Amino acid sequence: MEKHQYDVVVIGAGGAGLRAAIEARLAGKKTAIISKSLFGKAHTVMAEGGAAAAMGNVNSNDNWMVHFRDTMRGGKFLNNFRMAELHAKEAPERIWELETYGALFDRTKDGKISQRNFGGHEYPRLAHVGDRTGLELIRTLQQKIVSLQQEDKKEFGDYDARIRVFAETTVTELLLDDSDGTARVAGAFGYYRETGGFVLFEAPAIVLATGGVGKSYKVTSNSWEYTGDGHALALRTGATLINMEFLQFHPTGMVWPPSVKGILVTESVRGDGGILKNNDGKRFMFDYVPDVFRKQYAETPEEADRWYTDPDNNRRPPELLPRDEVARAINSEVKAGRGTKAGGVYLDIASRLPAASILKKLPSMYHQFKELADVDITKEPMEVGPTCHYVMGGVEVDPDTQATRVAGLYAAGEVSGGMHGSNRLGGNSLSDLLVFGKRAGEYAAAYTGDLSKRPAVKPADLEAAVDAALAPLQREGGENPYSLHHELQQVMGDLVGIIRRQGELQESLGRLAELRERVAKVGATGGRKYNPGWHLALDLRNMLLVSECTAKAALEREESRGGHTREDFPKMDPKWRQINLVCSVAASGDVDLVHQPVPTMRPELLALFEQSELSKYMTEEELA
Structure with missing residues (x-):
């Protein structure tokens, strides 16, 4: 088995992952970027319209407070207000920073970055490059990484000295060290998709930047990589998911x-x-x-x-x-x-x-x-x-640091939850990637610097990860992974789709429980060298776990809000606005769901809204 040691490992090579890796490398940390697909093929390229940032280039009335207000309205006030505040304040700086990396935005007549109109935004706010903005963002961040590698080559004579990309590599397990009584990230185990060779990344800090969950649905804008890997890795490690009922159907x-x-x-x-x-x-x-x-x-x-x-x-x-x-x-x-x-x-x-x-x-x-x-x-x-386009729910993180409940584990971008509430505004995704990718990389790097010793991977855990990865190949007579994937997509599309009903959601949970048993016995023919059937068999475990969280939370939330529409509860309920639904995984493998209060917005931020508007979202007790 191939082994590598890094300070920070970033899982995901989209906008959030690349920005996190750049920040960790700039902090002097040895950093790895793990890309499930070819480097440069991240789903970020599909974000075409632009990146929302209140620069005021087209309408000078725009500012961070208006952007914050629009984001909260779009999310129906279920957003983590602190994340929405940080995003609105820091997005312009992240866009201007991209220019210093070489990004070429469309311009206004007076030479400023052009900004276009988009749904839910009061003013033209999206910095853009035609309708290929995500592609320009990925190209720019990639080029920044190449320039950092050139610096390493000059300084150390080694192109990959402090930042390296592992393309077409999939992580199947995160490994922990609890020897001091606190479970801490110790590393990540995975395989090279081309050869099937196993690889271990020993690292005290991991940033999840794996994107969304859309391949659990048949009709989706998402590419093949979006199988909920980061969500499931976080759950199995002991982190939590928040508000997974909120799926955006573009x-x-x-x-x-x-x-x-x-x-x-x-x-x-x-x-x-x-x-x-x-x-x-x-x-x-x-x-x-x-x-x-x-x-x-x-x-x-x-x-x-x-x-x-x-x-x-x-x-x-x-x-x-x-x-x-x-x-x-x-x-x-x-x-x-x-x-x-x-x-x-x-x-x-x-x-x-x-x-x-x-x-x-x-x-x-x-x-x-x-x-x-x-x-x-x-x-x-x-x-x-x-x-099916985007999941507003995701890994529960601290709004300032992007840290999860597991020491050393961070999450940024679509895999993290809270920023967008119950519905994301168009254009907020690209600036979200930049703002919170940067913060995740910054705080992951700082965490590694504060450790007295590196956590160590336990041999037994590594052996178990290898066994779990090989199981589908060694199972005779296992079910076809493509058939199971089709059934999962059918269940989610028909029963947990854009319009939801109690009976159908209850049926979906029964069907998912049945599929969980069958996925545990899935088989794959052939060897380990590029074997898509084996890859899908491993991805199914993640898709099924995350789908169960979505269905369970959708059944629990008895109201319609944002991306969650209940035909049997067609209106928003101010009491439900006070509740986040948080999923975790029990030792048995079952999904546990609990209610958690939504953080209370600071008075000066509440003052940005008219009282009559707040009364439509909040209870009388909250407004008192």
Whole structure:
């Protein structure tokens, strides 16, 4: 078995992982980056629209307080207020920092970073590079890492002296040392996907930056890596997950042809003026503006269209409501028989912008629809519908340090929970990666410096990790992992989808319990060299555990809020706003769920909101 020693190991090579690794390396720590896929292929590249940061480049009225307010509104006040505050305050600095790394953002006429409109944001706030912002972010952070490696080569004669990337490598277990009475991170065990060779990373600090859970659903914008690895690793190590019921179904994914169903259609289309129509040609979103948002959103098409040209008109188009509201509206139109034959609605940018502007602002979308659906978006509308996109819940972390309940374990990005409450605003994900990736790397590095001795991996734990990894290959007559994965996706899509009901959620838990027993006996044929069936067999354990947390929390929360919609409890309940649902794993392997109070927002932050607005979210006791 190959072994390596590092100070900080970052699991995940998306925006949060790369930013954490850069910070740990800048602190002088020997740092490893573990990428499940090829380096540079992280799912961050799919975040196309931009990174939200209140720089005020397009509208000088924007500031961190407005951004904080928008984030809390979008999350229906279930956000960890401290994370939302830190994010709003620090996002501009992280964007400007990217420029010093070499990022090339689109510019305004006077040379500032351009910012575009996006759903839920009061002002144009998203720094962007056409509709390929995530790709530019990943390229920029990668190049920064290469430059740090060049520094190491000059100083030590070794390109990988203090920061190294392990591509196409999967971590299956985190290992602990509890010899001093406190369970501490000691290392991570995994395998190289190409060869099947095992590898041990001995390290006192680990940062989880593994992204989301979308591959538990059939219709998803997520790529193949999103199997809930970090969530499950954290649970099995003794950390907790918070509010896993909140899954965001992005309102606009492709619906036709079936082979590409679920692929993301960026919110930039609506941010740049695109409108949603049903099969009657009606612009239907005006019928779905909730009372709580009535003051911020336009009531007529004329009023909505003025928002794009008049900086003093703050009545936003209803197509730019928070994503949960738009997804539910589209779902309602389709359910009422006003959808397309393929089960979606129409997204029209062709009648709104000249072809040249569409090609300039949305080059990736033009190419995507032309190549995959034979649709020219400069001439005809797109067909779109909701697709599983993002999990707001995740590993419970300290808002300032990103530390979990396990000493030495940190989490940042989509794998962590709390920042976005019950619903994430578009564009907040990329700036979230930067703000909290930086903090996770910073505090993980500081933690290692304070240790009196390095934790040690126990041989018995390492042997158990090896046995668990080899089990599917050694099991004769085990079930096919692809069949089990299909069944899991069917259960989650049909019973724990965009609209939820008590009976279906109860049924889902029964089906998941049955699948857990079958997954424990899953088999894989062939050897250890690049064997996708074996890889999926190992991923299934993670997907199943995290899916059980989602279903259990969805059944428990008897209200509708953000990404969680209960048909049998259709309204928000102020009492439930005070409750976080926290999942852990018992020694038996069962998921335990407890209620935990939501942190109380500081008075000066509460003062940013009108009392009439707060009364729609909070109880009378809270407002007293």
